[in-house]
Amino acid sequence: MQTLEPLPHAVRFQAAPVPCELAALAVQALVDEAELTPKPGLVDRRGSGAHHDLTLDLMLSSARTLRPFFEAMAAAGLHGRVDHVLREELGSLGRDAEAAMLVTTCGVNTHRGAIWALGLLVAATARTGGFDLDEIGGAAAQLAKTPDRQAPWASSHGANVLLRFGATGARGEAIAGFPHARLGLRSLRAARSRGCGERTARLDALLSIMSRLNDTCLLHRGGTATLEAAQTGAQRVLDLGGYETVAGRQAFAALDAVLMQRWASPGGAADLLAATLFLDSLARQWEGD
Numbered sequence: 001m002q003t004l005e006p007l008p009h010a011v012r013f014q015a016a017p018v019p020c021e022l023a024a025l026a027v028q029a030l031v032d033e034a035e036l037t038p039k040p041g042l043v044d045r046r047g048s049g050a051h052h053d054l055t056l057d058l059m060l061s062s063a064r065t066l067r068p069f070f071e072a073m074a075a076a077g078l079h080g081r082v083d084h085v086l087r088e089e090l091g092s093l094g095r096d097a098e099a100a101m102l103v104t105t106c107g108v109n110t111h112r113g114a115i116w117a118l119g120l121l122v123a124a125t126a127r128t129g130g131f132d133l134d135e136i137g138g139a140a141a142q143l144a145k146t147p148d149r150q151a152p153w154a155s156s157h158g159a160n161v162l163l164r165f166g167a168t169g170a171r172g173e174a175i176a177g178f179p180h181a182r183l184g185l186r187s188l189r190a191a192r193s194r195g196c197g198e199r200t201a202r203l204d205a206l207l208s209i210m211s212r213l214n215d216t217c218l219l220h221r222g223g224t225a226t227l228e229a230a231q232t233g234a235q236r237v238l239d240l241g242g243y244e245t246v247a248g249r250q251a252f253a254a255l256d257a258v259l260m261q262r263w264a265s266p267g268g269a270a271d272l273l274a275a276t277l278f279l280d281s282l283a284r285q286w287e288g289d
């Protein structure tokens with residue numbers, strides 16, 4: 001099994017993780033997701049994927065901008081109960097984080113879905129005070145289910161996709177306790193225990209998520225045909241042994257080409273890979289491995 005490099009500036013948790021440590025892990029997860037290469041249709045070290053307005057530098061600047069907001073979300077989780085008050089505090093912090101992201105990126109959406117997923121997860125982790133996936137997923141789900149009475153009505157791609165296709169998107173994933181982030185974590189660990197290198201393990205985790213997720217980014221750009229092409233393409237790579245096999249890498253290149261041709265980017269799966277990497281780094285810090 002591959003030895004993992006220690007996280008930069010990471011400390012071993014002696015007790016429940018504190019907000020600044022959780023924020024550092026959340027930002028590192030976003031950096032790791034953005035830098036992972038190659039990713040089908042997504043921004044990576046090779047380029048902008050199926051995006052005109054995103055670059056790797058923009059993704060990295062955006063990730064760093066979010067750190068104080070994740071820290072504030074974790075602090076809110078540490079001190080609050082899972083109720084309306086905490087939900088509305090997180091909603092307000094989430095909107096502030098989105099506004100700061102848009103200032104950094106001059107108006108480009110780099111991390112909207114990621115702020116939501118990681119914001120809920122850092123708050124839930126601080127609240128539960130330990131590393132138990134069921135407890136963290138349960139607290140995050142409870143927060144996501146709680147209505148935010150302060151939320152302004154706003155149209156979004158996700159809202160349109162819900163109306164057109166019935167896909168519940170980022171909200172549905174959180175309300176269900178992040179099943180696809182947990183699928184990603186299982187896939188990541190299974191690949192590592194098969195002896196895969198870290199990059200391959202992370203790519204297989206992304207493919208596992210893509211193969212099952214109803215990603216509203218894909219539905220918005222290309223409807224059900226594009227979603228199905230992404231899901232079956234990702235499953236085909238996995239069926240051929242994943243990114244580590246020659247046949248798997250050929251199928252991966254075909255998937256990348258299909259998504260580029262359709263100009264489609266699986267942004268929801270990318271967010272959930274970041275959530276997977278956050279949960280994984282948390283487990284490694286907690287277990288001290």
Ligand SMILES: CC(C)(COP(=O)(O)OP(=O)(O)OC[C@H]1O[C@@H](n2cnc3c(N)ncnc32)[C@H](O)[C@@H]1O)[C@@H](O)C(=O)NCCC(=O)NCCS
Nearest residue numbers: 091094113116119156157158169170173214215216267268
């Ligand atoms: C729930 C959010 C994501 C809005 O959802 P909506 O679907 O309306 O938005 P939008 O179309 O802009 O897309 C959201 C993003 O979610 C990601 N996504 C897409 N599909 C999925 C999926 N199936 N599962 C998870 N994430 C997904 C993508 O990155 C996508 O870009 C969120 O931005 C929000 O409500 N923020 C308000 C602030 C808040 O309450 N924060 C609380 C905790 S931080």
Ligand SMILES: Nc1ncnc2c1ncn2[C@@H]1O[C@H](COP(=O)(O)OP(=O)(O)OP(=O)(O)O)[C@@H](O)[C@H]1O
Nearest residue numbers: 034042043109110111112113114217267268270271
């Ligand atoms: N590496 C990545 N490349 C591209 N998108 C990513 C990446 N990582 C995360 N994402 C997620 O993808 C979303 C951006 O996707 P997209 O550009 O499709 O959204 P949009 O700007 O709302 O829609 P569109 O570009 O179709 O008008 C962000 O919310 C972000 O969280």
